[in-house]
Each structure stands twice: as C-alpha cells, then as structure tokens.
Amino acid sequence: MARALINVPAKAKRGEIIEIKTLIQHEMETGYRVGTNGNMIPRDIITDFVCKYNGEEIFRADLFPAIAANPFFTFYTVATESGAISFEWSGDNGFTAAETATITVE
Amino acid sequence: MPTDHDKLQATRRRFLTDAAALAGSAGFGAGFGLSLTVKPASATPETMRAALKRVVGEATLRKGKVKLDLPPLVENGNVVPLTVTVDSPMTATDHVKAIHVFNEKNPQPNVIGVQLGPRAGRATMATRIRLADTQTVTAVAELSDGTFWTDNIQVIVTLAACVENM
Numbered sequence: 001m002a003r004a005l006i007n008v009p010a011k012a013k014r015g016e017i018i019e020i021k022t023l024i025q026h027e028m029e030t031g032y033r034v035g036t037n038g039n040m041i042p043r044d045i046i047t048d049f050v051c052k053y054n055g056e057e058i059f060r061a062d063l064f065p066a067i068a069a070n071p072f073f074t075f076y077t078v079a080t081e082s083g084a085i086s087f088e089w090s091g092d093n094g095f096t097a098a099e100t101a102t103i104t105v106e
Numbered sequence: 107m108p109t110d111h112d113k114l115q116a117t118r119r120r121f122l123t124d125a126a127a128l129a130g131s132a133g134f135g136a137g138f139g140l141s142l143t144v145k146p147a148s149a150t151p152e153t154m155r156a157a158l159k160r161v162v163g164e165a166t167l168r169k170g171k172v173k174l175d176l177p178p179l180v181e182n183g184n185v186v187p188l189t190v191t192v193d194s195p196m197t198a199t200d201h202v203k204a205i206h207v208f209n210e211k212n213p214q215p216n217v218i219g220v221q222l223g224p225r226a227g228r229a230t231m232a233t234r235i236r237l238a239d240t241q242t243v244t245a246v247a248e249l250s251d252g253t254f255w256t257d258n259i260q261v262i263v264t265l266a267a268c269v270e271n272m
Contacts, residue, residue: 017227030236032213058226062219066212066236068185068267074232077225 002026006087008101012079020051020059023072024089024097030065046071046091054083063091079105149215154208154244157215161206161246162254172257174207174245183237183267188217192229192247192255202229204248211239212267236267 007021024046031043043065051059058077071089082105089097149157158167175189192202201224207217220231229247237243244258 030213053225056225058223060221061233062216064214064216064218066209066214066217068234068236072232072234074189074230075220075222075226076228076230078227080225 002089002095002097004087004089004097004099006099006101008085008103010102011104011106014079014081014105016079017076018079018103019074019076020085021072021074022049022051022087022099023070025070026089026091026095028063028065028067028069028071032065044092044095046089046095048088048090049073050088051075051077052086052088053077054081054085079103081105148238149210149212151210154210154215157208158244158246161204161219161248165252165254167246167254167256169256171249171255172205172245172247174243174257174259176243176259176261178259178261180237180261180263180265182265183239183263184265186235186237186261186263187232188235188243189230189232190245190247194229194247194249196224196227196229198224199250201226201250202247203250205229205231206246206248207235208244208246209237209241210244211241212237217243237261237263238266239263 003025005023009018012018026046027044029041029044033041035041045065046063049061049063050057059075061073063071082103085101085103087099171193173191176186180186190205190207192205194200194202202222205220208215209217217235218233222229240262242258242260244256247255
C-alpha cells in the first residue's frame with residue numbers, strides 16, 4: 001500500500017478558500033528507461049487522481065509519465081460545509097489508493 | 107508558433123533521418139540504423155502542436171490570463187516544480203474548466219491535464235514534473251466561455267530526466 005500524505009486544514013470559515021496538498025509514494029516508471037539487462041522497463045504510473053468534497057468532484061488530474069516520482073499536487077477549494085474530502089489515485093497494473101480527510105466548517 | 111530555434115531543430119532532425127535512410131539503403135548502415143532505433147522516441151514541436159490541437163480543436167489560442175511558473179534554470183530534470191495560475195474569478199458563470207501542460211522534447215508531448223470548476227475558488231494548480239531537455243513548456247487553460255488562453259516558458263535543463271540508467 002502506497003503511503004499518502006494529505007494536508008487539509010482541520011477547521012475553516014464558511015466560504016474560505018482552503019489549500020489542499022497531496023503527496024503519494026509512487027515510482028512513476030516512465031516506460032522509456034532501459035534496465036540493467038538492456039530491456040525497457042515497462043511503464044508503471046499513476047494515471048488518474050480525483051478529489052471529492054462530500055462526494056462532489058472538485059479536482060481531477062490526468063497524469064502522464066512526465067509527472068515526477070511521488071506525485072505531488074497543490075490545489076484549492078471553497079470550504080462550503082463540514083464533511084469529508086476524499087482522494088483517489090488509480091494507475092497501471094491495477095494500482096489504487098484512497099485517503100480521506102475531515103474538515104469542520106464554522 | 108515556430109521560432110528560428112524550432113526550424114533549426116527540424117532541419118537537424120530531417121538531416122539525421124535522411125542520413126540514416128541513405129546509410130540503410132546503401133547497405134552498410136546496419137549498426138548505425140540499429141543504434142537509432144534503440145534511442146527512445148521523442149516528442150517534437152510538431153507532436154506538441156498535434157497534442158495541443160486535440161485539446162484546443164479549432165478554437166483560437168490567445169496569450170494572457172495564464173501564468174506558468176517554472177524555474178528558468180533547472181538543475182535536476184527529474185523533479186521540476188511547476189505552478190499554473192489562471193486569472194479568473196472562478197464563479198459559476200466564469201471559471202476555468204481545465205488546465206493542460208505540454209512540452210516539446212520529452213518522449214511524450216503531454217505533461218498533465220487537470221479539470222476543475224467553480225468549486226475550486228482559485229484557479230491555481232501546482233505539481234512536480236520531469237523535463238528531458240532544455241525546451242519550451244506550454245500551459246493552456248480552457249475557460250467556461252469556451253476560450254483558450256496560453257502561456258509558455260523557456261527552461262534550461264542541466265541534468266535531464268530519464269537518462270540516469272542509460
């Protein structure tokens with residue numbers, strides 16, 4: 001299971017724009033490198049990242065091999081109500097990972 | 107838009123492929139041809155334009171509104187911080203729908219495609235990318251009114267990504 005780090009403020013004022021940072025452990029093997037045996041190392045990357053706020057999609061990214069290892073994202077959203085912010089990653093070779101953060105909106 | 111540099115690159119590439127074809131047809135270039143095929147595929151300004159066209163379609167691409175932030179001198183192409191900021195109020199009627207980033211010399215022209223909406227509040231996205239060579243990176247933003255805006259930046263890369271095991 002890949003390790004993921006999520007940074008979401010625990011509390012926010014209603015209507016405030018909050019910053020969300022995510023980092024997930026992944027090689028992001030490009031498929032263009034040659035291994036020690038002279039063969040190409042097959043591609044193994046995360047292809048999709050989705051962030052949902054109480055089930056509503058707020059951010060989606062399509063990743064390509066040009067994304068550095070351990071994909072890191074910073075993005076913003078408006079704190080509308082208390083609830084859960086969920087994060088999902090999926091990629092090659094059936095890779096999936098999910099994390100959830102809770103936020104309290106006053 | 108092709109610059110003098112692009113033209114120069116294109117002619118050099120054409121010269122190399124022509125030379126390879128010539129060597130192959132003359133029958134003495136087996137080893138040379140092989141070394142060319144082992145070289146990984148590389149995106150070119152042309153493939154970048156094709157990738158751009160898949161996103162933009164027939165709409166016109168205007169400069170402005172988008173700000174692409176990359177260090178002008180990159181010491182390690184494996185991890186390059188990239189920030190795209192779009193000047194937009196991010197309301198339900200006027201917001202950024204998508205941000206795409208392209209490059210011209212990595213093996214693939216696409217870097218990332220991001221979809222956002224009025225819920226984002228601020229049209230800013232940051233990540234870390236790989237760059238294989240000194241090149242121009244382009245960001246495109248699609249707005250809710252159907253217009254496309256762009257920004258590009260020339261980056262100098264001293265240590266390229268994807269070559270450490272070759």
